[in-house]
Amino acid sequence: MHNDLAEVLFTEEEIAGRVGEMGRAITRDYACTADEGGIVLVSVLRGAAIFMADLARRIELPVEMDYLAVSSYGNGAKSSGVVRILKDLTSEIEGRHVIVAEDILDSGLTLTYLLKNLSSRHPASLEVATLLRKKTPAQAKIDCKYLGFECPDDFIVGYGLDYAERYRNLPCIGILKPEIYQ
Template sequence: MDEQDLGDDITTIHVTEAQIKHRLTEMAADIDRDYKDREVLLVGVLKGAVMVMADLARALHSPVRMDWMAVSSYGSGTKSSGVVRILKDLDTDLKDQHVLIVEDIIDSGLTLSWLLTNLKSRGAASVEICTMLRKPEASKVDIDVKYVGFDVPNEFVIGYGLDFAEKYRNVPFVATLAPHVYS
């Protein structure tokens, strides 16, 4: 999909496809350096992190293992409910593993805070966070995020894995969804 395909569904493009690719390369270099002598397990948070996880894994120069977890606190709305449900759990035992949670976006941080506590309680040697996007103005809890792609405004954004009602995930950039779409 490109901007023309979206018509008046978006208002502002915040991060272009080229910016995403460039930043992913930088983040991968940092991760390669930081995990040089350790095997890392990438834990992608479905469904939004699919694009980030795939592109990040391809940009890394060190071998990684991957697993997926699906948690939900949104339903079909535009704001996090704060109540977390596990829809798909990990297949990997985390005991003594170096875990890197890969997220598409952090807004309130409530879901991620819960996930961080949950994964640490499983005996991981370390748990760090990598996110493509972060909304600092929306944060409700303080979370230490080791790798951040971009900060975006506290607006409803779509693209690069982010959706509204399961649409727009395949948009290769990040843009604000026009209010008339979700009102």
Template sequence: MDETDMRADLEKVLISEEELQSKIRELAAQIDADYAGREILLVGVLKGAVMVMADLARALRSPVSMDWMAVSSYGSGTQSSGVVRILKDLDADIMDRHVLIVEDIIDSGLTLHWLMSNLESRGPASIEVCALLRKPDAAKIEVDVKYLGFDIPNEFVIGYGLDYAERYRNLPFVGTLAPHVYGGSGEQEG
């Protein structure tokens, strides 16, 4: 799927496939340098982080294990409910492990803040965050992100794992969705 398949649903391409892959390689190099000699447990946040985590894991030279969590802070549509639920917990014990949470996007920061607190209570040796995208103008709480791809405007974005109504995740770029498709709210999970 590409831009021509999107027709009227796509407003514009915000970050190209080439820019995404270049940034993933850059982040992987930073992570490799910081974790030299240590194994990393990548914890992907489903479903949006699938693309980021797959490409990041392939770009890393450090030994990695991968696990997944699914959390939800949404009631319906694009507005946060303010309540976080674990839909799928980790399979692995993270006690004394070096955990790197991999996120597709940080919007309000509320879900990620809750997730970090939850994982910190499980006794990891370290815990850091790698996020591809962050919307600084949407932040309701500051979250320390050690590895950040791009700061973006507070617009509703799709592609590269990000969806609207489970569509558009397979786009190889990040684009803005035309407001007529989703009703105009810019809030997304994260």
């Protein structure tokens, strides 16, 4: 699988270091919520599950983990433009502090929809922790309180990110060679 990468953007060690920094920042920012039951981390399956698991282990507060499954890509390389919720949260988030753990902010379409949906459930607070943010001019305006890395507007795989359900298990993050997906 490594041979399918045009370039490694972030190594396993770089990712671990940055996720640790994000976890420490969340611990610091939400320390006062420990008596309120801590925070709810919400991951969008499947891509962000690895990131959220690692992030949760770096947060030194009570953490509840929950998952949404949404679809906007299918097996393609570009978003279809239609967001569908395939699996909803099982936790009640009203009055809770919620952090959406996102793998990559690309167009922002999916995350914009998701934030609007979660906000309608009246959480005490709602923030975003994204591992990657692509540098794209047409990206939706989304405030990410916790940002791992900025990355180029290329097809990115590894550390949970996939192409047609492959490459999620790469420990690094890299750019997929165009001939693989074209």
